Amino acid sequence: MAAILVAAVMVVVLSVNAAESSTVEYQFDVATMNVTRLCGSKSIVAVNGQFPGPTVSAREGDLVVVRVVNKAQYNMSIHWHGVRQIRSGWADGPAYITQCPIQPGQSYVYKFTVTGQRGTLWWHAHISWLRATVYGPIVILPKLGVPYPFAAPYKEVPLMFGEWWKADTEAVISQALQTGGGPNVSDAFTINGLPGPLYNCSAKDTFKLKVKPRKTYMLRIINAALNDELFFSIAGHPLTIVDVDAVYIKPITVETLIITPGQTTNVLLTAKPSYPGATYYMLAAPYSTAASGTFDNTTVAGILEYVDPSSPSSAGFNKNLPLLRPTLPQINDTSFVSNYTDKLRSLATEEYPAAVPQEVDRRFFFTVGLGTHPCAVNGTCQGPTNDSRFAAAVNNVSFVLPTTALLQSHYTGMSNGVYSSNFPAVPKSPFNYTGTPPNNTNVSNGTRLVVLSYGDAVELVMQGTSILGAESHPFHLHGFNFFVVGQGFGNFDPVHDPAKYNLVDPVERNTVGVPAAGWVAIRFRADNPGVWFMHCHLEVHVSWGLKMAWVVQDGSLPEQKLLPPPSDLPKC
Numbered sequence: 001m002a003a004i005l006v007a008a009v010m011v012v013v014l015s016v017n018a019a020e021s022s023t024v025e026y027q028f029d030v031a032t033m034n035v036t037r038l039c040g041s042k043s044i045v046a047v048n049g050q051f052p053g054p055t056v057s058a059r060e061g062d063l064v065v066v067r068v069v070n071k072a073q074y075n076m077s078i079h080w081h082g083v084r085q086i087r088s089g090w091a092d093g094p095a096y097i098t099q100c101p102i103q104p105g106q107s108y109v110y111k112f113t114v115t116g117q118r119g120t121l122w123w124h125a126h127i128s129w130l131r132a133t134v135y136g137p138i139v140i141l142p143k144l145g146v147p148y149p150f151a152a153p154y155k156e157v158p159l160m161f162g163e164w165w166k167a168d169t170e171a172v173i174s175q176a177l178q179t180g181g182g183p184n185v186s187d188a189f190t191i192n193g194l195p196g197p198l199y200n201c202s203a204k205d206t207f208k209l210k211v212k213p214r215k216t217y218m219l220r221i222i223n224a225a226l227n228d229e230l231f232f233s234i235a236g237h238p239l240t241i242v243d244v245d246a247v248y249i250k251p252i253t254v255e256t257l258i259i260t261p262g263q264t265t266n267v268l269l270t271a272k273p274s275y276p277g278a279t280y281y282m283l284a285a286p287y288s289t290a291a292s293g294t295f296d297n298t299t300v301a302g303i304l305e306y307v308d309p310s311s312p313s314s315a316g317f318n319k320n321l322p323l324l325r326p327t328l329p330q331i332n333d334t335s336f337v338s339n340y341t342d343k344l345r346s347l348a349t350e351e352y353p354a355a356v357p358q359e360v361d362r363r364f365f366f367t368v369g370l371g372t373h374p375c376a377v378n379g380t381c382q383g384p385t386n387d388s389r390f391a392a393a394v395n396n397v398s399f400v401l402p403t404t405a406l407l408q409s410h411y412t413g414m415s416n417g418v419y420s421s422n423f424p425a426v427p428k429s430p431f432n433y434t435g436t437p438p439n440n441t442n443v444s445n446g447t448r449l450v451v452l453s454y455g456d457a458v459e460l461v462m463q464g465t466s467i468l469g470a471e472s473h474p475f476h477l478h479g480f481n482f483f484v485v486g487q488g489f490g491n492f493d494p495v496h497d498p499a500k501y502n503l504v505d506p507v508e509r510n511t512v513g514v515p516a517a518g519w520v521a522i523r524f525r526a527d528n529p530g531v532w533f534m535h536c537h538l539e540v541h542v543s544w545g546l547k548m549a550w551v552v553q554d555g556s557l558p559e560q561k562l563l564p565p566p567s568d569l570p571k572c
């Protein structure tokens, strides 16, 4: 039965797309390597001896096949962040959600088709904090012969922001989970793995973008940092945003952009007419409303440098020209962030429509934020008080990962004892979410999921809380793009706020910042059967439980059903 189904799908693919679709294959060898940064060397886990890892390039419609061989000492899994994975949830990657980890010495072949997406996405480890160094870009080109909805750039350059600890990041999170306290903050941010001239010993580890006068470059910007949203700006060079999370938008031109972990942003940058030898800083620094000292507040710099087109090899640092520096917003400039995110709009043309669900079948209201667990031993923890540990929860449920994969339990009908289907649709005890926090901040634990029927139109309002301080939480949904139909500050008002929704051209993406002390409303259609993780993309919050999952049941038609698991699916 399963074999017949696969064969039928293959026939459709061949007859419709044979001329333009192809298969792109990669091998990822995951292993440790030594890397020197910030005056010291350390061992990191990386792919194919490259840091950042290799770029996965495909065209819309291609089948991507990546054989991951785990030669490291840690359990591993790879997530193809933002790839819809239609019916192919087995290839999505989050450990204990869609698969058991690839254990040391084992391998797994991820296979998925890129459907209806073009732009920039990225891949990263999806287990513990290993994504700190296990990450790389995914570049999805339009189908052959299909142009961009903007003038083709002269060159395209990936720009990945990362976060670097001098210490071993697995030790950092494991220590934090033991003490119940906040993890040690990172020592630097990086651009394409390089900390740049503002950090000690790093002048030689600087990302340089060499440009020719008058040419237009497309920067494929990805925030792969673990715990920080970042502002980004290049001195003297406005940036035209054309695409976010692999969906075209109505172009907007800005001096500075903001990008949360998990998000991607394609920008066009046009070089000035003629400035051979001129150099400009590009800077990225965090946006956060958290208490000073709880996050890395340093700045990473790269350099944009003009080359002389007549002698590109002679281009160098011209000491007569100053190195110009952009001005970034203040670290806590929430108003800048909301102004920026308010401006993002889907292209919403006939060719690239915004299929916003106009009617809603299922409504959810989730509080997202921090909380506490009691300290296991009296008064020896390092949480917000010495008798508590940091925790985080969605609707007061701090998600506990199971010891087997949820997708397999769902598919085999053996979910008993693995998860329950009673995730609360609304908070059990409402409170003033953005006002004075309740005096009991303890959260409950659970592996609880929401079950959706195939095709349900879902509206989800995520409400930030001010328990232990109001912060922005970049929420990422696996398996879907969603439309950001509304956002605001304070408590969501179910009577007046929906009237202000944008149901015409809201931005469509896979990761959205829930505003600090505010809310965001998203809509999506549950047209992808499987089990789909949803979580804050600040890794520290994931470790504390700021995550949950949705089950989308099969539909009645053959093409509405989850495909059977691959034979090499890792076992727990």
Ligand SMILES: *[C@@H]1O[C@H](CO)[C@@H](O)[C@H](O)[C@H]1NC(C)=O
Pocket (backbone or CB within 6 Å): 032, 033, 034, 043
């Ligand atoms: C990394 O460095 C350590 C200590 O210097 C050394 O023992 C180890 O063999 C190196 N590992 C690799 C993969 O080169």
Ligand SMILES: *[C@@H]1O[C@H](CO)[C@@H](O)[C@H](O)[C@H]1NC(C)=O
Pocket (backbone or CB within 6 Å): 167, 168, 171, 172, 175, 184
């Ligand atoms: C975290 O920082 C503290 C204080 O600087 C230090 O003692 C500890 O060793 C660090 N932990 C790790 C895992 O590096």
Ligand SMILES: *[C@@H]1O[C@H](CO)[C@@H](O)[C@H](O)[C@H]1NC(C)=O
Pocket (backbone or CB within 6 Å): 198, 199, 200
């Ligand atoms: C660089 O090193 C000096 C001397 O050790 C120190 O004072 C300074 O804070 C360091 N700067 C950075 C950005 O780490």
Ligand SMILES: *[C@@H]1O[C@H](CO)[C@@H](O)[C@H](O)[C@H]1NC(C)=O
Pocket (backbone or CB within 6 Å): 292, 293, 294, 297, 331
């Ligand atoms: C950055 O954080 C440190 C504490 O980690 C603090 O001393 C310093 O004032 C902060 N700098 C800025 C610019 O906020």
Ligand SMILES: *[C@@H]1O[C@H](CO)[C@@H](O)[C@H](O)[C@H]1NC(C)=O
Pocket (backbone or CB within 6 Å): 330, 332, 333, 334
């Ligand atoms: C941002 O931080 C500055 C300096 O710490 C403070 O004066 C200001 O009130 C803060 N602004 C907001 C909006 O919290």
Ligand SMILES: *[C@@H]1O[C@H](CO)[C@@H](O)[C@H](O)[C@H]1NC(C)=O
Pocket (backbone or CB within 6 Å): 333, 335, 336, 339
């Ligand atoms: C945000 O937009 C408002 C209204 O347009 C404006 O008054 C304010 O200055 C803007 N804030 C920032 C930080 O850009």
Ligand SMILES: *[C@@H]1O[C@H](CO)[C@@H](O)[C@H](O)[C@H]1NC(C)=O
Pocket (backbone or CB within 6 Å): 376, 377, 378
């Ligand atoms: C914790 O404190 C309570 C009351 O102060 C006491 O009853 C209990 O035995 C203590 N537990 C431990 C593990 O010390």
Ligand SMILES: *[C@@H]1O[C@H](CO)[C@@H](O)[C@H](O)[C@H]1NC(C)=O
Pocket (backbone or CB within 6 Å): 378, 379, 380, 386, 387
């Ligand atoms: C915890 O804090 C309380 C009050 O601040 C103090 O009395 C107690 O000694 C502390 N316990 C430990 C183990 O530090």
Ligand SMILES: *[C@@H]1O[C@H](CO)[C@@H](O)[C@H](O)[C@H]1NC(C)=O
Pocket (backbone or CB within 6 Å): 432, 433, 434, 435, 436
């Ligand atoms: C919630 O708290 C905020 C901030 O303290 C306050 O302005 C608001 O009036 C409160 N809302 C309600 C419904 O109590």
Ligand SMILES: *[C@@H]1O[C@H](CO)[C@@H](O)[C@H](O)[C@H]1NC(C)=O
Pocket (backbone or CB within 6 Å): 438, 439, 440
């Ligand atoms: C907890 O908060 C309530 C108001 O919400 C207040 O009446 C009560 O006194 C508080 N309890 C403690 C122990 O602070």
Ligand SMILES: *[C@@H]1O[C@H](CO)[C@@H](O)[C@H](O)[C@H]1NC(C)=O
Pocket (backbone or CB within 6 Å): 373, 374, 375, 376, 443, 444, 445
């Ligand atoms: C939830 O789990 C944590 C450990 O991860 C534990 O400290 C806490 O007591 C648990 N809370 C409940 C309500 O079971």
Ligand SMILES: *[C@@H]1O[C@H](CO)[C@@H](O)[C@H](O)[C@H]1NC(C)=O
Pocket (backbone or CB within 6 Å): 075, 100, 101, 103, 403, 571, 572
């Ligand atoms: C690796 O994964 C397997 C299967 O889930 C598990 O039994 C084992 O404990 C994991 N190892 C580590 C170090 O977490």
